[in-house]
Amino acid sequence: MTTNVPERLLREIQDHDRFLITSHIHPDGDAIGSSLALARLLATLGKSAVIWMRDPAPTVYRPLPGNDAVHIGETPPAGFPEAFERLVVLECPTPERAGLPAAIEALPVLNIDHHLGNDDYGVVNWIDTNSASVGAMVYRMAHALSAPVDADTATLLYLTLVTDTGGFRFSNTNAEAFEAAASLMRAGACPETVSRWLYESQPAAVIKLVGETLRTLELHANGRVATVWLTREMAQRAGAREGDSEGLIDYPRSIAGVDAVALMRQVDEASYKVSLRSRGAIDVERVARGFGGGGHPNAAGFTLRGEREVLFRQTLDALTEAVEA
Ligand SMILES: [Mn+2]
Structure with a gap:
């Protein structure tokens, strides 16, 4: 260096x-x-x-x-x-x-x-x-x-x-x-x-997308884990384009007491891109690797195919385990 x-x-x-x-x-x-x-x-x-x-x-x-x-x-x-x-x-x-x-x-x-x-x-x-x-x-x-x-x-x-x-x-x-x-x-x-x-240059669709996404906000593990998700239908409703979901994950991350966040975004009919963020020693890269993905200890991601509810539950379980470890 x-x-x-x-x-x-x-x-x-x-x-x-x-x-x-x-x-x-x-x-x-x-x-x-x-x-x-x-x-x-x-x-x-x-x-x-x-x-x-x-x-x-x-x-x-x-x-x-x-x-x-x-x-x-x-x-x-x-x-x-x-x-x-x-x-x-x-x-x-x-x-x-x-x-x-x-x-x-x-x-x-x-x-x-x-x-x-x-x-x-x-x-x-x-x-x-x-x-x-x-x-x-x-x-x-x-x-x-x-x-x-x-x-x-x-x-x-x-x-x-x-x-x-x-x-x-x-x-x-x-x-x-x-x-x-x-x-x-x-x-x-x-x-x-x-x-x-x-x-001050955001397309209106980005702000509408924030609104759509935050309606799905849930807190788990005594408020230490926050989840949000975004379907193609929601993105369409907001008029959003590829790349407009950048930064969405920062909103749940800003909540007091939240140590880890998952954003699950639908990419096509049956596949979802999951982004994970965490604070301190909580290693989300390990969580992502368990699903075939990767990244950094505090910022990682992976892609999954399947039904949203099932994938959501799997992601939440793995993330909760990492937070409570
Ligand atoms: Mn740089």
Whole structure:
């Protein structure tokens, strides 16, 4: 783990001119913000950069500067792979997270990440698990490369800090995150714009979906376990689209005394995606693994086929057992 940008990474950037940038499937604020910012920084150094993502950014990120130019889907961008010299992979602990095996196999990878357990799959690997966001690492790269940071780039990098720290609330919020935020503000970052994108740009369907979902809220295990579920019919009623259920699980998680949460979402006629969240030592990754899924100790998930009531009962039993263990 290194705070400073490795010399080898700086040389890789300096010695090449044509970059492809990618990040993980279902991109979040750090994935999209750090990718867009890095592309802008490379441009200020006279280099070309194309961003290739498997999935489009969630609706709230559509107004981000440069988002329109992102190449989306499994089909490679024009000129791939010959038109590119290096692939920068941001925010992916394993290469599979990018969801673009063709890209990973075709080009030497510069791996920049802040996740624990990164597989070191690049020709250069810069992993700083202490960094609040990958965007903050890109900012350090800008300094190390003496690349000017304009106001839009500063706003994109500030956004990565806000989203990955939950608005400077999560346990990864550190002094370095505040120092980077202050420095980005001096470079022209606009917190008000970021707040408008993140908190005041939801499609009405998302809020209706919150209403639909919270009607199913139940508390179990003396209030320590909360469950919610979401059927396709409910999603239809709200007018919701793929990705609109992102963040729903945070509502039951905000209840006092709740230590673990399950959100069961119908994906097709007979299959359900279950998301689990927990606090402290309650290991939901283990619960998810028991159903063939995976994740992190406090955030995990799995997919099941069958009847909703049966699957719900199985999930609840396993989660209650984990909480009471
Ligand atoms: Mn991140």
